[in-house]
Amino acid sequence: MDELTKLSVNDVQITSTFWKRYRDLIAEESVPFQWDMINDKGKMDVTNAAAAGGAADHSGAIENLKIAAGRAEGHHFGYPFQDTDVYKWLQTVAYVLKYHFDPKMKEEADWTVDLIADAQDDDGYLSTYFQIDAPQRKFKRLQQSHELYSMGHYIEAGVAYYESTGNQKALDIAEKMAGCINNHFGPEDGKIHGYDGHPEIELALAKLYETTKNKTYLNLAKYFITERGQDLHFFDRQNKADGIDNDFFPELRTIGDRYYFADKPITEQKDAHGHAVRVLYFCTGLAHVARVEHDDKLLKAANTIWNDIVKKQMYITGNVGQTATGEAFTYDYDLPNDTDYGETCASVSMAFFTKQMLANEFNGQFGDIIEKEIFNGALSGIALDGKHYFYANPLEADPLASKLNPGKKHIALRRSSWFACACCPANITRLIASLDQYLYEIHDDVILSHQFIANDAKFNDGIEIKQTGNFPWDGNIDYAITNPNTSKFTFGIRIPAWSLDNYSIKVNGKEVEPDLKENVLYIPINDKTTAISLELNMNVHVVRANANVSADIMKVAVQRGPIVYCLEGVDNEEPLSRYVLGQKPSFDYNYQSKLLNGVGVVTTDDAYRIADDSDDSLYTFDRPKGVEKAHLEFIPYYAWANRDEKQMTVWLHQSEI
Amino acid sequence: MDELTKLSVNDVQITSTFWKRYRDLIAEESVPFQWDMINDKGKMDVTNAAAAGGAADHSGAIENLKIAAGRAEGHHFGYPFQDTDVYKWLQTVAYVLKYHFDPKMKEEADWTVDLIADAQDDDGYLSTYFQIDAPQRKFKRLQQSHELYSMGHYIEAGVAYYESTGNQKALDIAEKMAGCINNHFGPEDGKIHGYDGHPEIELALAKLYETTKNKTYLNLAKYFITERGQDLHFFDRQNKADGIDNDFFPELRTIGDRYYFADKPITEQKDAHGHAVRVLYFCTGLAHVARVEHDDKLLKAANTIWNDIVKKQMYITGNVGQTATGEAFTYDYDLPNDTDYGETCASVSMAFFTKQMLANEFNGQFGDIIEKEIFNGALSGIALDGKHYFYANPLEADPLASKLNPGKKHIALRRSSWFACACCPANITRLIASLDQYLYEIHDDVILSHQFIANDAKFNDGIEIKQTGNFPWDGNIDYAITNPNTSKFTFGIRIPAWSLDNYSIKVNGKEVEPDLKENVLYIPINDKTTAISLELNMNVHVVRANANVSADIMKVAVQRGPIVYCLEGVDNEEPLSRYVLGQKPSFDYNYQSKLLNGVGVVTTDDAYRIADDSDDSLYTFDRPKGVEKAHLEFIPYYAWANRDEKQMTVWLHQSEI
Structure with missing residues (x-):
């Protein structure tokens, strides 16, 4: 510049x-x-006390x-x-x-x-x-x-x-x-x-x-990060000195250091385990300190954990922490949909962690995960009225199961106003209220726009960037960049993984093919004004999980843009487990302004419903009775459980193998 | 006669x-x-303490x-x-x-x-x-x-x-x-x-x-049966008088009367709920007293519960009690395979209950369930060495899941020698030791043979019945009936549900077509000697669950005769969740005398394995990578977990819809 x-x-x-x-x-x-x-x-109004440390x-x-x-x-x-x-x-x-x-x-x-x-x-x-x-x-x-x-x-x-x-x-x-x-x-x-x-x-x-530039605080942060897991007797010694059974949470005394993500030093950790929010808060600090300190070992450690989560332990919605017991991660590729915990706080803190990773390295994959969280897993934590909150965000829910199968009692079908342990409500609200901080990252002479959230941004040197568009329902994104001093800088735009196969970009009306590095397009800016039009692929996609995910074998999910969809019993005859998507389904999409505060609805007629045999025996050698054609209506996952208490599922069967 | x-x-x-x-x-x-x-x-040697009230x-x-x-x-x-x-x-x-x-x-x-x-x-x-x-x-x-x-x-x-x-x-x-x-x-x-x-x-x-003919005992039994659930404050009053928190099992004070199957009088109960063994011990007494007392209301109540269990809450193996929490039934058609409890004691007591039902009414369905339990769900409770026992008998198991997903910690991969609460070991042994009592029932002039377990039986009047055969591996059953006084009586033979479509029977060498009532064949006997040959259908069957069972949609199990089969990781490359059975599979069967103390093994080459994508991303829009042909080896369910600790599954995917 x-x-x-x-x-x-x-x-x-x-x-x-x-x-x-x-x-x-x-x-x-x-x-x-x-x-x-x-x-x-x-x-x-506490409806899911089971997940929230009891009612208050x-x-x-x-x-x-x-x-x-x-x-x-x-x-x-x-x-x-x-x-x-x-x-x-x-x-x-x-x-x-x-x-x-x-x-x-x-x-x-x-x-x-x-x-x-x-x-x-x-x-x-x-x-x-x-x-x-x-x-x-x-x-x-x-x-x-x-x-x-x-x-x-x-x-x-x-x-x-x-x-x-x-x-x-x-x-x-x-x-x-x-x-x-x-x-x-x-x-x-x-x-x-x-x-x-x-x-x-x-x-x-x-x-x-960052605010005070007082290094004492940075050193102390680094101390806590590097000390964790060094002395496996620290907690025990303190507990004994304090009176061994003088517990605040008796079950947490003997739960083991894995729960605390303190079973070994962070540089030796290979995967995420234990209480999900603890892991993610820790890694947020880890990635932040690693960047400020230019500490490659810590940065590598952060990458290891982030990759394990995103590539092996994350639900398609971005939810993390598979088990209610200890609100914890379990193990790689273990992603049961109906007992999933997926705490709202965990999705929120996954966004925190990922924002730090993106600040470290301009890679589209980080922007993808922030997008995944804010449009799906984190957002489902708050009701459309802003005053009811989920603790657990399952990918499959059934009122009867939550009531009568104790292994699913943590799955609420209705968001609560508050909790005895009220961590989730203000966690999701502080994320949404700070969303303006999640739109740009700057490295040297590059301004990276990594989220398609329309905004007016002012930078130093008089630079202004105006992003417009009706995302997530529409894939046309426009940027108007004002650069009064004709400074030279580079504008980066993340191309989301879901659009990599099909997007187009015009700079000042001309189709261009800029460099794409790590899923980021880099466009040199040196004019007073630059108009950029990006067109993303808003086709409805059928998503398949990695074959190592046993819970999702022969199942698929539906996604459009960043939005993961679900079937709800309000729109589709129950039981939802009976639906089978056709092998090459075609979908319709329409925006319904009066539904759920305005949502894009996906429908298909390329679906089947396995015929009913309620009165038959429980097991049979007979071939299936057959299937009937079915029409399916999908709504965005984040908007589920805002109407009647009905079944919900993100994954549905597909006959293709 | x-x-x-x-x-x-x-x-x-x-x-x-x-x-x-x-x-x-x-x-x-x-x-x-x-x-x-x-x-x-x-x-x-306690390996699954989680399921057994702790180690001792x-x-x-x-x-x-x-x-x-x-x-x-x-x-x-x-x-x-x-x-x-x-x-x-x-x-x-x-x-x-x-x-x-x-x-x-x-x-x-x-x-x-x-x-x-x-x-x-x-x-x-x-x-x-x-x-x-x-x-x-x-x-x-x-x-x-x-x-x-x-x-x-x-x-x-x-x-x-x-x-x-x-x-x-x-x-x-x-x-x-x-x-x-x-x-x-x-x-x-x-x-x-x-x-x-x-x-x-x-x-x-x-x-x-029955032994003493002292009516006091019968009346007292009937009192306990009819009193249960009448006074919903009985337990509470006693607890208060005894000192409210002077508990033996604190969690059982507030668990609710449903757990005790004492939430309403038995004549008003519509389904099985609460602690499975409590329900089944109770119903064993209920059906027994109902018969002796000719009490139609009690008999109807017993039928209601039996039908609910068998037609809506029983695993294909005969295991019952779907949840580890409270070792309990959950609700109709809720049959998750990987969190199943299916306590050995519950299968054993289901056999007790069903024996009483059969004594009440000669209906093949009762014999079917006794057979299902003794060859599958109950029998899996004991190791081939006779000295190790299961508490929980899941239909799907994975060592990693049991270790790292707390919702599955009750699923042991290895039978234990003993338990702090050691109810299961002697329950399965007393069932097997008394199996001779499970072969015949007599009503008026009918002797019913309802199990294909070779035996020599002596009746009064000099009547002897000798059953021979190599069941469950072979479907040829021979009866030699000696009737020295040429008394007239009827010999009933249960035709199992799994053979109803294809069986043949010869009496003294001649093919006959006797009456079949409620799945029982009735053959009049009046000669000094009668030879009956029954040939059952021992084809391998593919079994499908009722479409209301969401856990088994698009899955099938394999059964031959009464034996339910499973895949074990010892014989088939893991993960087992990747296998998909072909649409019309053909099977081979061979008896292997050296394997697992002698078992019939079922194999097929009409199977596929979903291709590996361990290094791929967790979610993709791509179509599946494809499948490769696979050879599968199935062993009887009862014999699983007698070799290395590996994955096991009863249900596997089938692409057919």
Whole structure:
């Protein structure tokens, strides 16, 4: 480039119709609703308590902070990490205020920052459970205490709120916290040589470093990342010293280090295992620190885990964490659809992790996975009303099974308003509210646009990029690039894996064939204005899983653009397991503006329904009674369970072998 | 008939090669081995503790009786129902002594009867846990105490031992026990109006009635049967009075009356639900009492439950109880193969229940299910060495899944020598040892032969029936009937459902076409000697499940005669999920005398293997890579897991729709 020494993004405003609806919903419905919940106002409607650590009648989260701040009296209520519900709400607010300013919301957030400051100990410590009810046990049972996890969530929120509003106190709290943690943890003599059972502090400290440029935080993040799994007796020793059965979560004492992703140092880990969100929060910090530190070993470790997940342990929707037991990964190619956990938090944190991977390396595969999460697995965690949330996001559901087969009781057919352990609601809202941060990455002289989410973006040097289009329903994407100083830079566009076989691109009206490297097109920009038109392949695709996935053998799924579709019993006669897709099905697509807040519906008549034999015997030597032609209607997976409680399936049979 | 007023069977000796091996194994290996186990001699090799209430290093069962008898000191060890391991061993011995007399075994059994007599309280009560450690809590917490369950098991054993050996003390103990129970339970004022959380006493009292003809026992059995589910607060009231959290099994206090099959009176029950063995023990007593009492309502109730199980909740192997959680039934047509529990005890008790149903009504369907259990689901519970046992009998198994997917941790790939809760070992051995009781039923002037198990049977009036053949490997069955007094009677032969389409029968060398009613052929007998030759259809069949069974859609199983086959990873390259059977496969069959103690092996070359794509991406729009021809070897299901720990599956894909 000429004068321009370093490209940077100043502002991104999302204009996408699809996402504007969601983001306004977060601002107008979710944030006020969650504020009521954490303030113990309003009714909690918990339908899938099995997946959420039991039902609760109130949150107590703000009240706990009031007690710790000396503004109220009483005991702590809820989990040791109850504080994080407030912090994730605050983080959502920080993002919302940038696109949907609301003075009342800001007032509540400022009040909350003041409350948190008051609740914080002079030395920077903040975890209301320990402050109120067990001050002598601070940092004494990190396997289960979630203290660094909780403070990490605050640090993220504080940094975001400071960045958004300039509230210095919000940042000061975070720095004081980090200072407290730095005083207690690290390789030096006299400090605790250990880490939290639940990662989060790593990614939070990396963010705090980015904002403050204080290397102490980066070093501490790296310490936690490299220390994990080094000393396999750390948790045990702490537990014994703290009183062996003085547990917060008795089942977590003996569950083993694999659950904590702490069974070996990260550079020796070969796959994702244990509690999914722990793995993914950890890897988000790992990839971030690896990039900032230019640490190839850590970067390689991050790649190893990311590849294992994406190539061997991820559902087609992007959901991860196959089992409800321990909310955990299981093993490669084990992807049962009907017992799947696929926690909303896990999909959200897979997006976090992948954003860091993409910042490390411009490779279309990372953008593909962010897209997969935000349009499918993560998005299904929130109802169309913005006020109900899923914990588990299965690929197959049946009301009868959830009720009568205990192995499927974690599969809810209806999203809940809140949970005793309310991690998921504000996790999905903070992701959607921060989606503007997921559109561009910059390396040297390259601006990469990796998501097809219409937006107006301003960069330094007066550069502006306007993306328009009606994605995900329409595949025509237009970019108008303004470059008033005719600086030289390169514009990168990710070509999604689902369109690689068929796309076309025009620059200033002329068809071009630019370089495609790692699924990214690179277009040199040096004019004052450049118009780019991209046409993606929006044909409906039949998707097949790798033959190592036993659960999906002889089954297929339906996808159009980034959207994974499903059959719901509302639209198709049950049982859904009876449908068989024809060998070369043709599909129709139509956008229905009145259905489910506007969705593209896929239909086919190239399907069959295995004939009914309800009155027959259970087993027979007879050949099948035959099949009848069937018409099938598919809706986007993210929109399921917003109508009647019916069966749902993503995968359906296909007779082809 | 002429002079003969009532037909009765005097003696049945099993001569079948297949079953003689098993029955000699029970006598020579299992009984001595189990004796060592309950006497705390020898090493326990527990590999599937997850399914068996945890691992144990010893049994303590005989020791508990010694303590109760005043011959030793100490506390009770194990579960409150630990006594039953001794009783079921004793019952097995009772049956074994009739076909494989062993003076040492009899001596041990007599000694055990004496010990039990000494342990019994003067009032007839016997449950060593309560006698030793909680005498004040007798009959105070029946939801969990298993007291009537334990005494029921003794009563069964005592009756059997008396019938087999004439040991009067064995019967006296049983009668004293029944007297004690009758003193404490019943509709009269001052008695407990309730029942045991675990049925068993009902069937035991019915047996005691059959031997003693004392109507008190029958009435008491009927009381327990009709009282169950009448008072939904019985357990709760007892629990509260006993100290609400003074539980033996805390999880069983709030599990709900459905688990106990006590949510409504039996005449109102529509399906099987809750703990499978509880349902089936209960229904065994129900069907027995219904017959003896000519109670049509109870008989109808028994038919309702039996039909629900067989037509909607039974695996093709006869295994029942779909979920490990509560070892329970789930709901109609819910038959997942890879999370199946299918407890050995449940298959054994399904045989008990069905034998009672057949005694009520001569219908081939009952004989079919007995056959299904003894050749498949129940038999798979015992290893070929007679000394290792399964709790769970899945239809699909994978060592990796059992290790790394917690939802499948109950699926063992290897049978265990013993369990902390050791109900299954002696349950399967007492069934096999009593198999001679499962061959004939008599109604009026009809002798029904309903199992193809070669035997020499003696009836009254000098009638003898000799069945020969090499079933289940060979379908030629010969009967030689001797009738010295040329009495007139009818000989019934069940034609199995799997041979109904193709069988032939010759009487004295002449092809005949006798009446077939409810799948039973009726042949009038009035000569001194009659020779009957039956030829059954031993073609290999491809079996399809009802289309309501979502787990088996587009899958098939392989069956030959009564034997359900499976693929094992020992014989076929894994993963087994990749195999697809051709549309009209032809099979070869050959008996391999050196394999698995002699089994008929089924093979086919009309199969395909979906091509490998281990290195490909997890999801693709590409068409399948194709298939390669495959050779498949099937072994009988009952014999699986007797070699290396590998994958196993009963159902495999078929491309036909």
